[in-house]
Amino acid sequence: MSNLDKLTAEVVDVISDTLKLAKEKITNDTNIADLTADSIQLFELLIAFEKHYGSALAYDEVVRLNTVGDIINYAAKLQSVPA
Amino acid sequence: MQNNLNFKLNSDPEELKIVSKLITQVYQGEGYISSDSDSGSKITEFLGNPDTKTFVATLDDKIVGTVSLAVDSSDGLPMDVIFREELNPVRQAGKSIAEVCQFVVDKDFLKDNIDKADLSVIESNITLGLLKHVIMYGLEVDLDLFVFTINPKHRIFYESLGALQVGEEKVYPSVNNAPALAYILDIKALQEQAKKGELTHMLLRKLFST
Numbered sequence: 491m492s493n494l495d496k497l498t499a500e501v502v503d504v505i506s507d508t509l510k511l512a513k514e515k516i517t518n519d520t521n522i523a524d525l526t527a528d529s530i531q532l533f534e535l536l537i538a539f540e541k542h543y544g545s546a547l548a549y550d551e552v553v554r555l556n557t558v559g560d561i562i563n564y565a566a567k568l569q570s571v572p573a
Numbered sequence: 574m575q576n577n578l579n580f581k582l583n584s585d586p587e588e589l590k591i592v593s594k595l596i597t598q599v600y601q602g603e604g605y606i607s608s609d610s611d612s613g614s615k616i617t618e619f620l621g622n623p624d625t626k627t628f629v630a631t632l633d634d635k636i637v638g639t640v641s642l643a644v645d646s647s648d649g650l651p652m653d654v655i656f657r658e659e660l661n662p663v664r665q666a667g668k669s670i671a672e673v674c675q676f677v678v679d680k681d682f683l684k685d686n687i688d689k690a691d692l693s694v695i696e697s698n699i700t701l702g703l704l705k706h707v708i709m710y711g712l713e714v715d716l717d718l719f720v721f722t723i724n725p726k727h728r729i730f731y732e733s734l735g736a737l738q739v740g741e742e743k744v745y746p747s748v749n750n751a752p753a754l755a756y757i758l759d760i761k762a763l764q765e766q767a768k769k770g771e772l773t774h775m776l777l778r779k780l781f782s783t
Contacts (some may be wrong), residue, residue: 509727512772523692528603529673529678530727532778537733540775553697556690558782571706 495565500542501562508538518559543568574686575633576695580702582710583627583639589611591640593617605748617675619643619651628706630675630699636700638678640703642710642719644671652722656755659740660720663757668717670757673707692702705780711760719758731756733774735763753769 493498498518508511516525526532531548539561540547546568554562583589594695596617617647619625624646626742630638643650645664651671653660663670678699722732725742732738736756745753766772767781 521689521692523684523689524694528680529696530698530730533700534727534730534733536697537729537774537776545773545775547775549779552775553694556693 494562496556497565497569498562501558501565505535505558505561506540508535518557520558521556521562522558523556527546529558539565576691576708577688578635578695578698578702579631580631580706581631582706583629585623588618588629589627590634591636592629592726595618595636595639595679596675596677600683600748602681605751606761607749614750620675622648623647626710626722627675628703632683632695636679636772637682638699638703640676640706641674642671643674644716645669646714648698649783650720652720652755655745656722656740656745659755663718663720663739670713670718670720671716673719673721676703678703678730698783701731701776701779708760708780712764717759717761719760721756722753725754728754728756731758734758734777734780 501515502513504523505511505516509531511525522532522535526535536547536549536552539552543565553566555564583592598608620627620641622643625641625643627639627641649657650660650670651674653674660670666669678696680696682706683692683696683699696767719736721731721736722745728738736758739755739757743753744750763772763777767778772778772781
């Protein structure tokens with residue numbers, strides 16, 4: 491498994507655990523706003539990613555991520571994993 | 574749409590009717606109230622109370638979100654219906670409290686009218702802006718604590734803000750007996766932490782930034 495595959499699995503795990511969604515529903519193209527039932531859930535996801543990736547996350551950058559793929563790319567950048 | 578987002582403290586009775594309608598619509602969608610009853614008007618009746626301040630978010634002049642702050646008075650707070658026992662010791666300790674309630678964002682409208690590429694950022698900015706305005710107002714009028722009744726499914730969010738649970742889980746009769754938890758948030762302590770640069774979560778830092 492490549493580092494990017496591991497990172498993808500990690501991001502999918504965080505989303506699935508936080509939003510209580512089946513992993514099959516979460517693909518790279520899935521829009522984050524479609525996964526969250528309300529705006530609080532959107533922030534819960536942000537909190538979960540902050541817990542996972544630490545204080546390197548910047549609010550203004552994270553809220554601009556639209557798809558699961560965007561989050562994976564952002565996390566890859568944080569961890570210096572080639573996307 | 575221009576996506577011109579604004580926030581204000583509502584002072585217009587006509588606008589309050591729109592706010593009430595939005596809350597009812599979102600609560601119906603969540604299953605908190607049924608569509609064939611008058612429970613919608615029941616849950617929003619305190620909006621007209623002079624001790625309740627209602628904030629609205631408008632997107633190109635359309636109301637897309639709201640939150641209310643019911644300041645404690647001799648009439649009590651909406652959540653006293655089930656959590657009076659938990660709130661009374663706080664009152665007896667001399668703390669000034671207000672209940673943050675009816676916090677809704679019109680997600681359906683946003684989904685139908687906003688480009689998908691802008692949806693997350695606009696929804697986040699509405700949520701953050703409403704919370705920020707209610708906190709700023711609370712600090713301005715010298716409140717000590719915010720209190721909330723929340724659905725347990727959202728406990729992670731409120732606990733991440735630093736809110737502490739009081740009492741046990743109960744059922745809220747006015748929202749179809751949905752499970753409810755009471756939380757207290759010390760806004761003054763958070764403001765002090767913000768001044769010292771001690772806030773740990775990025776969301777809190779954003780909420781208390783000037």
